[in-house]
Amino acid sequence: MGKKIKKAVFPVAGLGTRFLPATKANPKEMLPVVDKPLIQYAAEEAVSAGIDVLIFVNGRNKRSIPDHFDKAYELESELEARNKEKLLAIARDVLPPRVSCIYIRQSEALGLGHAVLCAKPVVGKDPFTVILADDLIDSGDQPSCTRQMVDVYEKNHCSVIGVQNVSREEVSSYGIVDGEQITDKLWSVNALVEKPSIEESPSTIAIVGRYILEASIFDQLETTERGAGGEIQLTDAIARQLESGKVMAYEFSGKRFDCGNKLGYLQANVEYALKHEEVRDQFKTYLHSLIS
Ligand code: G1P
Numbered sequence: 001m002g003k004k005i006k007k008a009v010f011p012v013a014g015l016g017t018r019f020l021p022a023t024k025a026n027p028k029e030m031l032p033v034v035d036k037p038l039i040q041y042a043a044e045e046a047v048s049a050g051i052d053v054l055i056f057v058n059g060r061n062k063r064s065i066p067d068h069f070d071k072a073y074e075l076e077s078e079l080e081a082r083n084k085e086k087l088l089a090i091a092r093d094v095l096p097p098r099v100s101c102i103y104i105r106q107s108e109a110l111g112l113g114h115a116v117l118c119a120k121p122v123v124g125k126d127p128f129t130v131i132l133a134d135d136l137i138d139s140g141d142q143p144s145c146t147r148q149m150v151d152v153y154e155k156n157h158c159s160v161i162g163v164q165n166v167s168r169e170e171v172s173s174y175g176i177v178d179g180e181q182i183t184d185k186l187w188s189v190n191a192l193v194e195k196p197s198i199e200e201s202p203s204t205i206a207i208v209g210r211y212i213l214e215a216s217i218f219d220q221l222e223t224t225e226r227g228a229g230g231e232i233q234l235t236d237a238i239a240r241q242l243e244s245g246k247v248m249a250y251e252f253s254g255k256r257f258d259c260g261n262k263l264g265y266l267q268a269n270v271e272y273a274l275k276h277e278e279v280r281d282q283f284k285t286y287l288h289s290l291i292s
Helices: 038-048 064-069 073-081 085-092 112-117 145-156 168-173 217-222 234-241 262-273 280-291
Strands: 007-012 053-058 100-105 128-131 135-138 159-165 175-181 186-194 205-213 247-251 255-258
Touching: 007 038, 007 112, 038 053, 038 064, 038 128, 038 135, 038 145, 053 064, 064 100, 073 085, 112 217, 112 234, 128 145, 135 205, 135 262, 145 159, 145 205, 145 247, 159 175, 159 234, 168 205, 186 234, 205 234, 205 247, 217 234, 255 262, 262 280
Parallel strands: 007 053, 007 128, 053 100, 159 247
Antiparallel strands: 128 205, 135 255, 159 205, 175 186, 175 205, 186 247
């Protein structure tokens, strides 16, 4: 019997420079899509996959994420006094009671691989998931992306990375997978390369911000040298995991919004608003009025 995935790591220490000045005093993961911060979508995705320990690797703007997942006494008593029950429930039920949150400080911005390594003392020897909250994934009627990946893990018992096909022009923005296709959604990975040029890229199968990793990744990360962009890259450490075991790539069902850049973030807001019970009708009318 393989181990269950019970822990999720959220690297949230990036500088978010593409969203300055919004990210001057706040992490980009706190940017809202309609009315919910990106980090809450990510946390809900983890919870939907049966995960109950959320590990946040924080950077310098460290306060707002713990505050968001904490009890807000003042706000709750105000809402209670005003009999705003619906709002009270929204403020209170950010996470189910079974879930606990752990915060770790990444004191140096040495890259995604380094951020994940910071979680080692808390993750221990169990397999775990890594979720990059700025990759927002709407899985519609399907189970969440992380749920789908946990299912793949439970059948294969090896590291699994979430992938999507991208255009050739986009390969230099991603980690790229070279592999043998096993089914229409699953690859056995042969090699991985972080942000290759178009000419050097082995394929157009790109890593998006979802990973299930065997704990042996920490051994690899400890000895991974700085790679692309002078940073310790998670992709490079996973590539080294291939030397001693199998790694699978899984093309999840769902639409991914790259909320790490302005256009993707705006697209997410439009599409989520068009599904949002409270605003969708008025918003649709408004969009029609803009183009007619
Ligand atoms: C990171 C990873 C990259 C992956 C991407 C997905 O890059 O290093 O392999 O394809 O996330 O969003 P970043 O976007 O942080 O530069």
